[in-house]
Amino acid sequence: xxxxxxxxxxxxxxxxxxxxxxxxxxxxxxxxxxxxxxxxxxxxxxxxxxxxxxxxxxxxxxxxxxxxxxxxxxxxxxxxxxxxxxxxxxxxxxxxxxxxxxxxxxxxxxxxxxxxxxxxxxxxxxxxxxxxxxxxxxxxxxxxxxxxxxxxxxxxxxxxxxxxxxxxxxxxxxxxxxxxxxxxxxxxxxxxxxxxxxxxxxxxxxxxxxxxxxxxxxxxxxxxxxxxxxxxxxxxxxxxxxxxxxxxxxxxxxxxxxxxxxxxxxxxxxxxxxxxxxxxxxxxxxxxxxxxxxxxxxxxxxxxxxxxxxxxxxxxxxxxxxxxxxxxxxxxxxxxxxxxxxxxxxxxxxxxxx
Amino acid sequence: xxxxxxxxxxxxxxxxxxxxxxxxxxxxxxxxxxxxxxxxxxxxxxxxxxxxxxxxxxxxxxxxxxxxxxxxxxxxxxxxxxxxxxxxxxxxxxxxxxxxxxxxxxxxxxxxxxxxxxxxxxxxxxxxxxxxxxxxxxxxxxxxxxxxxxxxxxxxxxxxxxxxxxxxxxxxxxxxxxxxxxxxxxxxxxxxxxxxxxxxxxxxxxxxxxxxxxxxxxxxxxxxxxxxxxxxxxxxxxxxxxxxxxxxxxxxxxxxxxxxxx
Numbered sequence: 001x002x003x004x005x006x007x008x009x010x011x012x013x014x015x016x017x018x019x020x021x022x023x024x025x026x027x028x029x030x031x032x033x034x035x036x037x038x039x040x041x042x043x044x045x046x047x048x049x050x051x052x053x054x055x056x057x058x059x060x061x062x063x064x065x066x067x068x069x070x071x072x073x074x075x076x077x078x079x080x081x082x083x084x085x086x087x088x089x090x091x092x093x094x095x096x097x098x099x100x101x102x103x104x105x106x107x108x109x110x111x112x113x114x115x116x117x118x119x120x121x122x123x124x125x126x127x128x129x130x131x132x133x134x135x136x137x138x139x140x141x142x143x144x145x146x147x148x149x150x151x152x153x154x155x156x157x158x159x160x161x162x163x164x165x166x167x168x169x170x171x172x173x174x175x176x177x178x179x180x181x182x183x184x185x186x187x188x189x190x191x192x193x194x195x196x197x198x199x200x201x202x203x204x205x206x207x208x209x210x211x212x213x214x215x216x217x218x219x220x221x222x223x224x225x226x227x228x229x230x231x232x233x234x235x236x237x238x239x240x241x242x243x244x245x246x247x248x249x250x251x252x253x254x255x256x257x258x259x260x261x262x263x264x265x266x267x268x269x270x271x272x273x274x275x276x277x278x279x280x281x282x283x284x285x286x287x288x289x290x291x292x293x294x295x296x297x298x299x300x301x302x303x304x305x306x307x308x309x310x311x312x313x314x315x316x317x318x319x320x321x322x323x324x325x326x327x328x329x330x331x332x333x334x335x336x337x338x339x340x341x342x343x344x345x346x347x348x349x350x351x352x353x354x
Numbered sequence: 355x356x357x358x359x360x361x362x363x364x365x366x367x368x369x370x371x372x373x374x375x376x377x378x379x380x381x382x383x384x385x386x387x388x389x390x391x392x393x394x395x396x397x398x399x400x401x402x403x404x405x406x407x408x409x410x411x412x413x414x415x416x417x418x419x420x421x422x423x424x425x426x427x428x429x430x431x432x433x434x435x436x437x438x439x440x441x442x443x444x445x446x447x448x449x450x451x452x453x454x455x456x457x458x459x460x461x462x463x464x465x466x467x468x469x470x471x472x473x474x475x476x477x478x479x480x481x482x483x484x485x486x487x488x489x490x491x492x493x494x495x496x497x498x499x500x501x502x503x504x505x506x507x508x509x510x511x512x513x514x515x516x517x518x519x520x521x522x523x524x525x526x527x528x529x530x531x532x533x534x535x536x537x538x539x540x541x542x543x544x545x546x547x548x549x550x551x552x553x554x555x556x557x558x559x560x561x562x563x564x565x566x567x568x569x570x571x572x573x574x575x576x577x578x579x580x581x582x583x584x585x586x587x588x589x590x591x592x593x594x595x596x597x598x599x600x601x602x603x604x605x606x607x608x609x610x611x612x613x614x615x616x
Contacts, residue, residue, distance in 0.1 A: 099523035
């Protein structure tokens with residue numbers, strides 16, 4: 001096992017900067033998600049770490065050893081591909097055995113290791129099958145077994161669950177996490193699914209246009225996004241834009257919004273505030289006000305009922321705000337109703353404009 | 355109901371006529387090769403006399419061996435060169451790749467008569483001249499594009515991630531090719547090889563241009579024999595060639611269908 005350090009890595013394809021001075025430290029034994037929209041560079045970064053492609057500049061180290069010019073076959077990594085890439089001409093056992101076999105391991109050793117890997121992914125009895133006889137989830141497990149049987153220093157996953165249906169995905173998320181904990185391998189996985197990134201990883205790196213926008217534990221990124229992009233890409237957020245007052249912003253109509261967390265900005269600078277929809281309380285009257293809460297008036301334009309909660313869309317000064325309310329059995333608000341929105345400054349993140 | 359039945363009948367008639375058109379002359383020739391009369395006279399009387407006398411015809415036997423040797427060597431060269439070229443075209447980006455790719459196909463469409471003439475002039479120009487070696491070179495040039503086309507078609511169905519997966523597991527280039535890529539394209543390689551064999555073994559025009567009187571291939575020898583005067587041995591040797599060629603083509607079809615599966 002080993003940590004991975006990516007330092008100042010840049011990579012261009014023609015005029016397109018796929019990676020622009022990217023630095024991330026992947027701790028030993030951690031589970032790391034690279035999250036970003038398509039074209040953000042997350043897959044390019046994964047391929048650089050794998051060794052399919054070399055950076056124009058910068059350093060990549062695995063376990064402290066520089067590998068940025070080492071080809072993939074010599075990096076001792078394990079990789080799971082989006083479409084699994086199982087060898088169709090081989091049985092499940094031969095697929096898993098491939099990495100050991102090309103290293104020239106003895107047959108009895110291979111057989112033991114393959115069986116252990118297949119048992120780990122709970123496919124112990126299916127070694128004789130062909131890949132096309134397996135379900136999507138089973139293929140996924142074979143690909144995982146094949147990637148870890150060689151005891152790689154780092155496990156790379158390229159949208160590993162993308163091809164599975166929703167229910168199976170959740171199962172596989174739990175499964176993947178269990179296996180990762182069991183063998184304690186440094187794992188880096190690329191996804192565009194924010195929920196997957198939140199639920200599975202110890203740390204998340206959000207990429208956009210070849211740059212790391214923000215990097216940290218899921219809770220930190222969710223609670224303290226440093227940019228509008230991070231706020232809206234990881235989870236939902238209401239964004240208010242205005243001028244900084246030092247400890248909040250003033251909206252163009254003069255309303256002040258107090259922010260308890262986030263950036264430190266000089267008064268007068270352009271700034272935004274981000275508020276998560278579930279942090280806003282919604283009420284029909286002016287009562288129950290607490291001293292320093294941010295308060296806005298608006299009108300419900302739409303309600304979406306989702307069982308355990310409801311999402312209200314509230315119109316206010318030309319802006320549509322989103323509020324999520326848990327289903328507590330209390331009276332539900334009707335569309336068209338005038339409402340008051342309240343949330344605490346501690347739930348308001350101040351973000352520098354840009 | 356009525357119209358469907360009529361259409362069905364017409365369809366069957368059409369297929370029947372088509373098959374008759376394709377196979378009737380061949381079947382008659384094959385039958386005549388077993389007929390006692392050398393002049394296509396009926397009634398049919400069974401004999402294997404023509405096959406026996408064929409066996410004693412040294413020129414035909416020699417030409418057959420030449421043809422087989424040239425076809426086999428052509429096949430081996432074309433399969434190796436063609437598969438390697440297809441893999442290179444599939445794997446690597448290089449300057450002029452598109453031009454090269456486009457230039458591979460026209461030779462298939464150029465009439466053999468023209469190719470043969472051009473080769474004859476060229477081989478004399480560079481000092482190779484005529485003979486079995488010239489014929490071999492000519493056949494390789496004719497058959498190579500077929501192999502590349504067939505193998506490339508098979509490679510189109512190959513997922514490049516498979517090579518990447520193999521590399522990520524520590525396999526070097528040779529191991530990747532031998533254990534992952536080749537098994538996948540093997541049906542295409544076999545089909546391409548059978549094509550190359552057929553192109554060479556059945557080749558008349560180019561061989562005729564490049565052959566010297568003593569040293570020749572079977573199709574050229576048959577042509578020469580017919581010009582001297584028709585003998586039923588020709589029926590016999592033609593029947594043998596047809597059986598071999600058709601067997602090869604059936605094999606090709608079988609492997610090519612494999613290529614379409616999965």
